Amino acid sequence: MNASRIIRLAFPFILNYVVYYIYLFTPEIYPIMNKIYIIGYGAIGKVLAVALKLNGHEVCIIRGSIADAPPQLQEITVESASGNWPSTEIHIGSLQQFRSLEDGIIVLANKSFGNARLSEVLQSKVGNAPIVIMQNGLGVERSFIEKGFSNIYRTVLFATSQNLQDGLVRFKPVAASAVGVVKGNEQLLNETVEQLNTPQFPFRAEKSIQPVIWKKAISNCVFNSICPLLETDNGIFHRDENALALARRIIAECVEIAAAEGIRLHADEVEASLLQISRSSDGQLISTYQDILNKRETEIETLNLEVAAIAQRLHKQHVVRETRLLGELTLLKSKLHR
Known part of the structure; x- marks a missing residue:
């Protein structure tokens, strides 16, 4: 096979990776309002990312604890009682690679003990975009309220998840997970829930979340x-x-x-x-x-x-x-x- 033929065959793949890297480092060039950023590389964040991707959403997992992790594509499979979901490639990045997250929904699936630091990092990146805190516990939203974030929502998860091995996650939903307003309005709550809700990982709006x-x-x-x-x-x-x-x-x-x-x-x-x-x-x-x-x-x-x-x-x-x-x-x- 001659050199020109190799170049012709390889060019589409090279172009895809170039566009992907440009997208990661300068996301504002490609304003996708339905983009969903999931901060946290744990089991529940991976499950959510796969469910959203399978339903046609643009989604990226952002490593919350590793500032300079190189961008990559990871194939993730979710194991459920009804059988394995199709293996899905998910973009994995780090906060350092994004100048702004204002063009989407920010879901916090990280461990809550990192919220104080995370609220400082996100202050200059989020603007008025909705933040959905998908964490256990009481008072986990405190850091974001104190920092003056505009639209804060809490999720109460009715599902369990567990990393089994590299790229394989077990997921057991119990009921639709509830999302409610901590700070913000119900219209944006309903729009946010509509974006997050999928048949595989259902969500519902809850007026009285406390x-x-x-x-x-x-x-x-x-x-x-x-x-x-x-x-x-x-x-x-x-x-x-x-x-x-x-x-x-x-x-x-x-x-x-x-x-x-x-x-x-x-x-x-x-x-x-x-x-x-x-x-x-x-x-x-x-x-x-x-x-x-x-x-x-x-x-x-x-x-x-x-x-x-x-x-x-x-x-x-x-x-x-x-x-x-x-x-x-x-x-x-x-x-x-x-």
């Missing part, structure tokens, strides 16, 4: 402390009465603090939700336990320890003794394993 946040946070206080300490999977609560009895005590403590904050919840409803998640994600490891096994920092400080901090502020620290103790033990276990 009770939903608290209800899920209480379940997460249970899962993310008891499961790592027992070194077991999410299914323990529907399988073992003793584990469920401990969960009930944590739920009762947290529901009392929620009520003191003006959020009225019923313990039996929280328990029913916890058991639904336990059954649907039987065999799955909760994110905090995954983090401990992989020697990573956990988000327990936005769960049990944040509830304890709220109780302290309300002079009700005596109410959450077990919730706080389990959180402190989980934090200690995390530190000892790193």
